[in-house]
Amino acid sequence: MPSAVTEEQNRVDREVLLDAAEKLFYENGIQAVGMDKVRTASGLSLKRIYRFFEAKEDLVVAMLRRRDQRWRGSLAAHVGRVADPRERVLAVFDWLAEWFAEPGFRGCAWINAHGELGASSEAVLTEVRAHKQAFREQIDTWVRATGSPVTEAVYLLAEGAIVTAGISGDPEPAGQAREAVAALLGGPNAIESSRRASAS
Structure with a gap:
C-alpha cells in the first residue's frame, strides 16, 4: 500500500505545478496550452493535478x-x-x-x-x-x-x-x-x- 502524501509534498507539488503552468501560460497563451502540456512540464499526473485544481x-x-x-x-x-x-x-x-x-x-x-x-x-x-x-x-x-x-x-x-x-x-x-x-x-x-x- 502506498504511503500517504505528506503536507510538505503537497506544498512542493503544488508549487511545481503552478511554476509550470505560469511559464506555459505566459509564454504561449492560456488557451493554446492543454492540460497534457501542463502534465508534461510539471511531471505530475493529470489525476494529481486535478486533485489540486478541479478545472483549468x-x-x-x-x-x-x-x-x-x-x-x-x-x-x-x-x-x-x-x-x-x-x-x-x-x-x-x-x-x-x-x-x-x-x-x-x-x-x-x-x-x-x-x-x-x-x-x-x-x-x-x-x-x-x-x-x-x-x-x-x-x-x-x-x-x-x-x-x-x-x-x-x-x-x-x-x-x-x-x-x-x-x-x-x-x-x-x-x-x-x-x-x-x-x-x-x-x-x-x-x-x-x-x-x-x-x-x-
Missing part, C-alpha cells in the same frame, strides 16, 4: 493570484528602498523598465488573461480586476505621500507603458512615462532630471 480555470486563477503577490511584492520592495516621496513614485517606472527589459517579457499576464478569458470566465475577470485595483492602490499610496492629486494620471501612465511595451517589445515606454510623471509631480527641473535618471 481554477489553475489559471491560482497562477494569477500567486503571480500578483510576487509581482506587487517585488515592486513594493524596489520602491521601499527609496526615501523621498517624489522619487518613490518615479521608482515605479524604473522598476517597470527593468521588468520590460527581462528576457521573455510578454506584457502583462493579467491583461493577456483578460484578452483570452475575460469575456467567458467570471473567476478570471474577478482576479484580473483585483490585481489592477491592488496595483492602483499601491500607486495611490505613493502618490498621496507627495501631496499631488495625480493618482489616476500616474496609474494610467503606468498601465499605458505596460501595454505599449508588451506590444512593441521595447522597454522605452517606461522612461517616457517616467518623464510625464516627473512633470506631473513638479519640482525644479522636473523633466530634465527625470531624463537624466532614466538614461543612466
Whole structure:
C-alpha cells in the first residue's frame, strides 16, 4: 500500500505545478496550452493535478493570484528602498523598465488573461480586476505621500507603458512615462532630471 502524501509534498507539488503552468501560460497563451502540456512540464499526473485544481480555470486563477503577490511584492520592495516621496513614485517606472527589459517579457499576464478569458470566465475577470485595483492602490499610496492629486494620471501612465511595451517589445515606454510623471509631480527641473535618471 502506498504511503500517504505528506503536507510538505503537497506544498512542493503544488508549487511545481503552478511554476509550470505560469511559464506555459505566459509564454504561449492560456488557451493554446492543454492540460497534457501542463502534465508534461510539471511531471505530475493529470489525476494529481486535478486533485489540486478541479478545472483549468481554477489553475489559471491560482497562477494569477500567486503571480500578483510576487509581482506587487517585488515592486513594493524596489520602491521601499527609496526615501523621498517624489522619487518613490518615479521608482515605479524604473522598476517597470527593468521588468520590460527581462528576457521573455510578454506584457502583462493579467491583461493577456483578460484578452483570452475575460469575456467567458467570471473567476478570471474577478482576479484580473483585483490585481489592477491592488496595483492602483499601491500607486495611490505613493502618490498621496507627495501631496499631488495625480493618482489616476500616474496609474494610467503606468498601465499605458505596460501595454505599449508588451506590444512593441521595447522597454522605452517606461522612461517616457517616467518623464510625464516627473512633470506631473513638479519640482525644479522636473523633466530634465527625470531624463537624466532614466538614461543612466
